[in-house]
Amino acid sequence: MTVTSSEAAKIVRSVLCRGLTFEQADQIIKAMVPGTAEPGTVVMREGERGQGLMVLLEGSAEILKQGRDGGEVPIASVEAPTVLGEMSLITERPHSATVRALTACEFQLLTRSQFDRLIKSESLAAYKVVATLADVIAWRLDRMDEKFAELSRQGGGVAPVEEIAVLKHKLFTEWNL
């Protein structure tokens, strides 16, 4: 382990516990368990039941999604510090994508049962974490919207010659700054 427990707590506080009091954050941190993954190992598998929420402390991982032919298509790569498994935690549905470690990874896991236990006890800390996760999901959705916009525009039926004329006009009028 290269990440000490105090460093781990600090990372969890900053990525997952924004807006929580020290005591509330402590409640979440105490409910988490540490883990590691060697490069190449799958830490979450698309379609399998979510084990919980993972805070990646160290290392990088790739996100893969099953294509139509059954093969896995990489859709993104993420680097620590970040949060993984947030969708299945909230929707209680199976993991929406596969996460595979690219380098040696260290993480803290908030298991579904621990999370459920906190929610059942009406822990304010757990509800605040859900609010943080909503922020994470909104940010990721935003990135996806951009990607989608890019893909939709690729099909735009403007003829190439016209496209350059449009560009030239735009650059010499509106954007001639």
Place this chain on the structure above:
Amino acid sequence: MPGFEDVNYYFRKAARIMDLSAHVERMLMTPFREVKVDVSITLDNGELGTFIGYRVQHDNSRGPMKGGLRYHPTVDMDEAQGLASLMTWKTAVVNLPFGGAKGGIAVDPASLTPREQERLTRRFVQQIHDIIGPQRDIPAPDVNTNAQVMAWIMDEYSRIHGFSPAVVTGKPVDLFGSKGREEATGRGVVMALEEHLKDAGLGEVRGKTFAVQGFGNVGSWTSRFLHEGGARVVAASDSRGGVHNAEGLDVPALLAHVRATRWIEGFAGGAPLTNEALLLLDVDVLVPAALGGVITEANAAEVRAGIVLEAANAPTTPRADEILHDRGVTVLPDIYVNAGGVTVSYFEWAQNIQQFSWEEERITAELARHMREAYGTLARVASERKVSFRTAAFIVAIGRVGRATVLRGV
């Protein structure tokens, strides 16, 4: 190190605002040429050492391509692509008649003797001499390469093509180098800040507090110019850690200490401080001048400085950039702030072409002019279009490169 995707995140953001089509985006993003070569040399012990050299030439619509050459084990095509495109936008922001390039050799130069380093450099030039040149692509020093390496490049290239000092910049002052090149980036960093303070009605550098992360060429020269301007540099650090003194560090004494011992560690004029803590100090201006990716979503909310002056390349991750922006922290972006280095490289190239040497006063005055004019454009675009300085810089750069591209014909 920033890969291609990180640079392209900011590029795309600006391109979206300008409503460029996906085809145009791709055309502007795709490198002009990528070269990967074998650089094999005989080591001093008689064994064969094989290394891989890279050169990515991103865009030449505005002129010969320009960019550093680094010797580092992590050099690869992805990194070179990202940094080459960054050079295209950077040279456009400060309006130099250059395009962008970057490259290097995947090697740890500390593992080589000086003779081996010379052979490696000459071999690399032999492998890429037909794609570089004073009117094609002009390398410069970067991570682990210095004026001596540039002198070898100039000599080897000149053996093949005849006397050509302008093939490379950052040469020793005694061998067609330029006065003021060594301190150029640091000087430009301070000029960039002064332009902003003046424009935003925030007064002058004098009396303001600074935390500087990184004490290499850029960090140390920046600290020195800030100190000379009457600023209080309250913290400085290198890769081993830093020092903090709320009254302001004695920068000349710190420079002497680092010259003598190589590290900040052990400097008596302040209390020890970690690199992480330095970023969160309550100062007027935070100057990340070391590695990329130090301000992340994990610490951006805790940055207390009002201004982040990006002396390093890509010190702020895209997510952190948004957090700082939302919190009202002004980020003066790398592609403008640290462009002083390449600007004085341009002056060195111009002097070599003219075969005429400029005095230091002229270098400083011309540098100030480029930084001032660039700031004026950025500030105007940022306020007219209600975007951050970084987005404004990319919009200005894309506009200039785009106009040159369409005028030449696609």
